[in-house]
Amino acid sequence: MRNVCKSMLIVGLALLLVGPALAQRGQGRGGFGGGGGPGFLLMNPGVQKELKLSEDQVKKITETNESIRDKHRDEFEALGKLEGDERREKGEELRKKMTDETNKALAEILKPEQNKRLKEITLQQEGARAFNEADVQKALNLTDEQKEKIKTINEDAAKDFRELFPRGRRGGGGGGPPDQGAFKERMTKMATMRKENLDKVLSVLNDDQKKTWKEITGAPFEVRFEFGPGGPRGGGRRGAPPDKQDKQDKG
Numbered sequence: 001m002r003n004v005c006k007s008m009l010i011v012g013l014a015l016l017l018v019g020p021a022l023a024q025r026g027q028g029r030g031g032f033g034g035g036g037g038p039g040f041l042l043m044n045p046g047v048q049k050e051l052k053l054s055e056d057q058v059k060k061i062t063e064t065n066e067s068i069r070d071k072h073r074d075e076f077e078a079l080g081k082l083e084g085d086e087r088r089e090k091g092e093e094l095r096k097k098m099t100d101e102t103n104k105a106l107a108e109i110l111k112p113e114q115n116k117r118l119k120e121i122t123l124q125q126e127g128a129r130a131f132n133e134a135d136v137q138k139a140l141n142l143t144d145e146q147k148e149k150i151k152t153i154n155e156d157a158a159k160d161f162r163e164l165f166p167r168g169r170r171g172g173g174g175g176g177p178p179d180q181g182a183f184k185e186r187m188t189k190m191a192t193m194r195k196e197n198l199d200k201v202l203s204v205l206n207d208d209q210k211k212t213w214k215e216i217t218g219a220p221f222e223v224r225f226e227f228g229p230g231g232p233r234g235g236g237r238r239g240a241p242p243d244k245q246d247k248q249d250k251g
Contacts, residue, residue: 037099039065051114064105120218128201157197
């Protein structure tokens with residue numbers, strides 16, 4: 001049971017970072033981790049601390065995650081039987097549906113300032129993928145030409161991301177306990193790829209749009225995940241570079 005829970009959390013983290021790019025390979029059993037949406041992000045202790053969540057709020061969020069996960073269990077199982085583009089498209093539809101349901105529930109649990117900060121951190125974690133969302137495109141006032149360029153950048157990146165998590169490989173969406181070493185190595189490489197991809201997207205924006213992006217993403221916050229005997233756990237702090245965090249973790 002512990003290995004199953006660990007696998008679910010690991011794939012949830014990966015889905016949070018790459019979303020549709022991993023959906024066709026990482027769903028199934030691990031997909032029950034919540035699709036990598038805001039509910040999953042709120043399970044990170046560092047994010048809980050940043051938002052100053054109370055114990056009661058954490059309890060309600062956990063119950064909400066479980067309820068939404070169980071509600072869509074059959075859909076995840078059906079998704080696992082699909083292949084290729086159909087699986088990817090259906091996976092994205094399901095991810096969006098679950099995210100919308102989670103956001104609606106969180107609005108009743110979080111204070112306005114907590115919800116605002118969560119959205120900022122979520123956008124930071126989504127990176128370039130956030131520019132595919134209608135509300136972000138509207139906030140930045142993207143032109144049709146910019147949308148097409150960004151779409152192409154993200155589609156090319158999605159292919160590269162899927163190479164990191166081939167279906168059936170341990171730690172990348174296959175069955176059985178994850179290979180933590182291999183997984184962490186791929187996650188490190190993926191972080192570099194995500195930064196490069198975001199830089200490409202930002203190069204498409206004009207100065208005003210870049211300023212707006214900084215405003216809607218708020219103060220930089222690094223979300224960290226460690227792997228111990230009890231499974232993934234996490235922390236984070238504002239503006240902390242990954243290399244400094246690693247040294248801090250090693251202590």
